[in-house]
Amino acid sequence: MPEAMIEFREVSKAYGASIAVDRLSLDVPRGQITVFVGPSGCGKTTSLRMVNRMVEPTSGTILVDGRDVSTLPAARLRRSMGYVLQAAGLMPHRTVVDNIATVPRLNGVSRRQARARAHELLDVVGLSQGLADRYPAQLSGGQQQRVGVARALAADPPILLMDEPFSAVDPVVRQELQRELLRLQQDLGKTIVFVTHDIDEAVLLGDRIAVFAVGGRLAQVADPEELLRAPADEFVAGFVGRDRGFRHLGFYDDGGLSLDETPTVALSQLGAMAPAEWTVILDGAGRPAGWASPVSPGTVVTGGSLHRAGGTLRSALDSALSSPSGRGVVVDDDGRFLGTVAATAVLAAAERRRAAVPEEA
Ligand SMILES: Nc1ncnc2c1ncn2[C@@H]1O[C@H](COP(=O)(O)OP(=O)(O)OP(=O)(O)O)[C@@H](O)[C@H]1O
Ligand SMILES: [Mg+2]
The missing domain is CATH 3.40.50.300 (P-loop containing nucleotide triphosphate hydrolases)
Incomplete structure (x- = not known):
């Protein structure tokens, strides 16, 4: 055959x-x-x-x-x-x-x-x-x-x-x-x-x-x-x-990309909060609902794509670049918040991958 x-x-x-x-x-x-x-x-x-x-x-x-x-x-x-x-x-x-x-x-x-x-x-x-x-x-x-x-x-x-x-x-x-x-x-x-x-x-x-x-x-x-x-x-x-x-970047998985801890606040507590820095708002199930911004307390700032852990560096970078805070929001398979990632960290991971791929002869 x-x-x-x-x-x-x-x-x-x-x-x-x-x-x-x-x-x-x-x-x-x-x-x-x-x-x-x-x-x-x-x-x-x-x-x-x-x-x-x-x-x-x-x-x-x-x-x-x-x-x-x-x-x-x-x-x-x-x-x-x-x-x-x-x-x-x-x-x-x-x-x-x-x-x-x-x-x-x-x-x-x-x-x-x-x-x-x-x-x-x-x-x-x-x-x-x-x-x-x-x-x-x-x-x-x-x-x-x-x-x-x-x-x-x-x-x-x-x-x-x-x-x-x-x-x-x-x-x-x-x-x-x-x-x-x-x-x-x-x-x-x-x-x-x-x-x-x-x-x-x-x-x-x-x-x-x-x-x-x-x-x-x-x-x-x-x-x-x-x-x-x-x-x-x-x-x-x-x-x-x-x-x-x-x-x-869609061909590189996000293995080795380390997540940053980011402050979070429950949606129900948002009204009482005056965030000192960008803070992720979580709903009752621990899923991201948006961001609380230091400049406009009490409002939910939405926008930004979510990056599912285990996805590609393309999705991680898109999530960082599209986020109002400049930090990509990373979630698990059930959509629950895991952490955030900066565009610079994604680019550094991409650079490590690129360096690991042998040049074509
Ligand atoms: N029956 C035909 N008689 C004369 N010329 C033809 C004939 N069929 C195709 N051609 C020419 O052969 C070339 C290739 O055509 P083909 O249809 O294979 O292109 P294609 O890559 O499929 O284009 P498209 O993306 O527009 O569908 C074209 O220049 C076309 O004009
Ligand atoms: Mg054709």
Whole structure:
């Protein structure tokens, strides 16, 4: 069993004189999420579609599970992989269950069985059974995308090809769908190729990230941590963006970050208190409710993100920087107050981690 589920070997695609994909060589590991990211027109969709032969390469070879796809019947190849599109690509005149049951039906599964499986898949992707007999136009964008994912999973294919599946929904729904996909993937362990424009989405979802540059050139393949830490060239550095140093802190846990003791006051005692310094106000359960400020006694100053102990240095730094007192509030898993942390302490911890990571040769 080859370790790479999909192998691109010197694959090119030309449309007339213009090169959409330029000698792409890339291994897509089995059971992982590989993200194709890059600016518009750089050949991500074309590369994806050559895997299931919706597009034929001009030259080069693509192997799936060790077999040259050009030797496999295109229609069967297509049905053997799940495919999810940006606009979900649902059939408008078919109900949700019938949409989900499409590929199993084409594979010869009985209507009853295919529909029973479709109903199970509604649960898997977090849709209520009440939606089963609706038509796509009667669903929200996020619901349509979930149906799209369910349909791609229906025949239980080992490979899922996903082309900007979450880009047409609002940021909140998108975040939900991303979390769902990660949760699903923990159980399913599919080989997923996921296309996006969005470097944050790539970093969140990808086990590996392939960055494409204009002209269909592969600029870098790396895991997310390495990509942010060591972009291969100017193009990748520009693409992964200005905040990459800050985002990179998301790869460091907060181990070794020591908490400072900070004065606290019970919410019920607040009225009687004239704080000499910033003081954390705790509710009856020991959870932070805000800050008491030395300059405006008796008021609850809110704002500032909470940092959950065990989280990342990114969240610790955000908590310090967003806090009205300049000190990040650290809580346990139940949301109870543990202590505070200063931005400088987080930066010192980041510096220790950085120094401990050997430079790439
Ligand atoms: N059928 C086609 N005929 C001619 N040119 C095409 C065809 N399909 C794609 N192209 C060109 O190939 C290049 C790569 O297109 P592709 O759709 O793969 O880009 P992409 O990275 O997916 O872009 P986007 O992020 O906008 O979806 C583009 O310049 C595009 O115009
Ligand atoms: Mg595209």
